[in-house]
Amino acid sequence: MDKKKIEEGVRLILDGIGEDKQRPGLKDTPKRVAEMFAEIFAGLETPGEDLLKPIEGESHDEMVLLKDIPFYSVCEHHLLPFIGRAHIAYIPSGSIVGLSELAKALEHLAKRPQVQERLTSQLADMIMDRIKPRGCMVVIDAEHLCMSMRGIKKPGSRTATSAVRGIFRSKQSTREEMLSLIK
Numbered sequence: 001m002d003k004k005k006i007e008e009g010v011r012l013i014l015d016g017i018g019e020d021k022q023r024p025g026l027k028d029t030p031k032r033v034a035e036m037f038a039e040i041f042a043g044l045e046t047p048g049e050d051l052l053k054p055i056e057g058e059s060h061d062e063m064v065l066l067k068d069i070p071f072y073s074v075c076e077h078h079l080l081p082f083i084g085r086a087h088i089a090y091i092p093s094g095s096i097v098g099l100s101e102l103a104k105a106l107e108h109l110a111k112r113p114q115v116q117e118r119l120t121s122q123l124a125d126m127i128m129d130r131i132k133p134r135g136c137m138v139v140i141d142a143e144h145l146c147m148s149m150r151g152i153k154k155p156g157s158r159t160a161t162s163a164v165r166g167i168f169r170s171k172q173s174t175r176e177e178m179l180s181l182i183k
Contacts (some may be wrong), residue, residue: 001037001041001044001045001105002006002036003034003035003037003038004034006030006033006034006037007030007031007033007034008030010029010033010034011030012102014026014029014030023088032125032167035151040072040074041074041111041112041113042100042109042111043107043108043109043110043112044111044112046108046111048105048108048109048126049163051101051104051105051108051126051130052097052101052102052105052127052130052131053097053130054095054096054097054125054128055065055095055096055097055098058096059090059092059094059095059096060093060094060096060166061089061092061093061094061134061149062091062092063089063090063091063174063177063178063181064089064091064092064096065087065088065089065178065181065182066087066088066089066099066103067085067087067088067181067182068085068087068182069085069086069087069088069102069103070084070085071083071084071085071086071106071107071140071142072084072110073110073112073114073116073119073142074112074113074114075113075114075115075144075145075146076113076114076115077115077146078146079113080144080145080146080149080150081145082114082116082142082143082144082145082146082159083142083143083145084116084140084141084142084143084158085140085142086106086123086139086140087137087138087139087140087178087182088102088106088123088127088136088137088138088154088176089133089136089137089138089168089181090127090131090133090134090135090136090137091133091135091136091167091168091174092131092133092134092167093132093133093134095132095133096131096132096156097130097131098147102127105123105126105127107121109122109123109126116140116142116144116159116161116171117161119140119161120138120139120140120161120162120163121163123138123163124136124137124138124163124164124165125163125165127165128165128166132178133166134166134167135164135166135167135168135169135170135171135174135176136163136166137162137163137164137165137178138162138163139160139161139162139179139180139182140160140161141159141160142158142159142163143155143156143157143158143159144146144157144159161163161182
């Protein structure tokens with residue numbers, strides 16, 4: 001990540017909105033924003049190959065659900081945050097992963113400019129690709145600040161997305177079980 005370019009960009013924004021970038025409260029803002037961007041967009045630089053590695057010697061064949069995982073991401077259209085909770089379920093075909101691995105995968109994919117729909121699908125596809133379960137389902141519920149503080153200005157409105165793969169797609173009772181567990 002080129003923090004110097006980010007700092008230059010922030011200075012241009014401050015100029016563009018008519019602020020004095022040399023006043024005490026703003027003097028170090030370009031550097032602070034560059035540091036913040038390095039953190040909130042770390043998913044662009046961190047390799048994701050080590051995510052979702054199965055636990056050797058462990059197996060299970062019934063639903064595993066990690067729910068109410070808090071996350072944040074940044075909407076790629078306005079560079080404003082969207083904040084919410086994710087629910088991730090999978091039915092192993094033998095192999096399982098550590099529960100924190102599911103949260104790490106979510107965080108990795110969320111820490112980049114995103115849209116919620118793509119984040120939901122990418123996470124489900126990563127689970128299917130890496131764990132090879134019988135199926136998985138990802139449900140994300142989030143508030144988008146681009147809708148809350150600008151444009152339509154509807155704070156508190158939420159967006160829900162889901163990605164359904166494998167047995168969760170083909171067997172309605174499995175999908176309904178997951179949905180009842182996250183309520």
